[in-house]
Amino acid sequence: MDSYSIKTLDELKEFLYRAMQLEHATIPPYLTALYSIKPGVNQDATQVLRVIVVEEMLHLTIAANILNAIGGKPDLVRPDFVASYPAALPDGETDFKVGIQAFGREALATFLKIERPAQRPEHLVGKGLIYRKTPPDITALASHPRHEDFHFYSIGEFYSAIAEGIKYLEAEAHEAGTTIFTGDRSRQITSEYYYSGGGELFPVTDLKSALEAIDLIIEQGEGDGGGIYDDDDHELAHYYRFEELVKGRYYQKGDQPGQPTGPHLQVDWEGAYPIKENLKVGDILEGSELREAAIAFNTRYGEFLQLLTRAYNGQPSLLLEAVPMMFEFRNMILELIRNPLPKHPGKNGSPTYEIPGGIKQPAVTRQAEVNA
Template identity: 30%
Template sequence: MTTTYTALPAAYAPPEANRPIDTVESLFSHLYDAARLEMSTIPLYLYAAYSIKTANVSQWSSGPGAFRLIKSIVIEEMLHLSLVRNLIVAIGYGEHVKFQHKAFIPEFPTPMLCRVPDLELRLAPLTTELVRDVFMPLELPAKVDAPPESDKYQTIGQFYKAIFDGFQRLCGVEPGTYGRPDQAKQKALFRHNRMDLQYTNAYWNEGGGGAPVIVHDLHSALTAINLIVEQGEGMDPDQQEVPIDPQDPAGQQQAGLFEFPHYVKFKRIADGWEPIGEVYPMPDNPRVSQFPEGPVRDLGQLACAAYTYVLAMLDELYNTSGNDVKPGATSPRYGLERKFIAAMQGLLFGVIKELVRIPITEGPYCDLHAAPTFEYYEFPEDRSLTQHLRELCERVLPHYPALGGDNSVLWLISERMPQDLQ
């Protein structure tokens, strides 16, 4: 199966297998693919997590349970996505990336980007088989001596190693060594950096490890890449724990603050150590167009709109300078950061929580439950995104009154979201 992307950034060129990254243009293309790769994991894991009817099997369970483990992985994948975009901003290509763009949002099922052999990524209710057949191969640790692969890689770790080497090469450092960067080359690579546009505050990061890295030189770029890899994308198979803060491994080791990498977290679910609990009977790779006409389909569209809206807010964040963030002052950037969290945790989750409870009684998904499809939603151009989102919510409110009232989805849209978001 081949995924077709349209309207990719003009600066993007498909990576060539076995060709090292030796130009800033090639580096951007690889980072853009890294962002697409990270993006493809988030709906995948969220769908599985939202399929769980109970957050845990029992309050007496010894471990955190499947839901909390997957939630922690999603939080870290979001961190990885922001780290990759920080890297892109640092080399001067930030304006070429738009998360809200239709070409950036994956459609499922889809093959894992550039992986050999092919691995089909699909939206499906959580089972141990799904974890073992899809999630664990996706997060497969790289072997210690695995070569960097800029395309046709077997593990994500090999792909990031190629990007790591590319940063070194463009800064005048022999890949695989610990040499000091050539100051002129390093300055040239980061000459168009806008640190004020990078993401700095992970308010949403409760339950996950690590924190955003402000990329401004070779060392900080490599730190960001290592953070991504250390949290599970390319871990040494023999290493079963990683520090909660990979930027301070010695201090974290001394304090005993460790967590499992992604691969091990998924293995614990597959092996039955972390119980899944009761799961909604949701369809594989659903489409809103296949939902019965009427309220259910309208709610499915609202979920897609909320998902696209959250990505639009993240784009707006990266277009808003953080230089005005000062104690005691009103800051547009700080306001957007807080509203983004509300949109992700209250708006998107609020709609999906209502959606998955609905049994479908007709059509191709008969006897299953409705589910989030994570499809791109085309907002109309004649009004703000927030205004249209509110209209979609008001349309379904008579059928799903839980979306209204104090601190509800409709309240968040009307009172807490940026009303001029385009």
């Protein structure tokens, strides 16, 4: 079967919106796993998850930069933006679902699937996109009629299709004496607004910078060209950082994928609070403090998404507030995951990430922006 190709600017904008959804879809599972780890144990796992959460935010911002560059509008408050967990990833991988759960072997197995390299099982090599017979409504890409029978094997494949679409559409525009890169350059987020240990944020203004941005996302997730590191700063890719935890050994220079030979690292697989997987507010006893805490967290998380939307739509300096806010969630999340869940023996609470529907910026904020 031929690989899927993006042929219109509207389709490209849709794919880039899905890319933002995809990057965000990994943040709640990683953040919850991070804060489910009990104090004093699993320092290595804590560090890995913390770094990866920050880099997923970086990828979300890069996808917003590319969408802005082609005249799109990043919108994280659209009702369908946040996944309802457990969920298939928005790039349409259907052999697994991503859920909200405590740190442990099962969570790590899912995280490895999220970040898996674009090396598909042997029986699928050379098959382009994988035809699927499952209902189209389990992947967000199904909202486009031409997408409904396809999905991608990995995040890398998904972004490669976006890169090909950008090249195709820009070549077509070039022939007509125009460009697809017509976006307002003042909306681009650069490194002055976002510090991340791995990868630099640069403005996307043309074909070259757009392709470089996509390469950065792919390399940080799954490694460069089949290797275990990204290309820019020789940082270990997300997939292999998670694999170190599963295998209990560090990678060192010269190691091959799947064969770390560095020092041992300790993982306490029981060292996390026993949270109830994929908890919903409706599962929590009405009138309980835990339920109030879950609702308060969801409201605050909705405000975080509003803040990002404003940052990506002309107020880039607001991003300086967003990353600290993400780590301020720690106390709200701990309030949930350290407390027993009524009527569920042996299980603790958890954030539910059910964002109140239709949250928009308050009128006063919108007016303030008009006056700014």
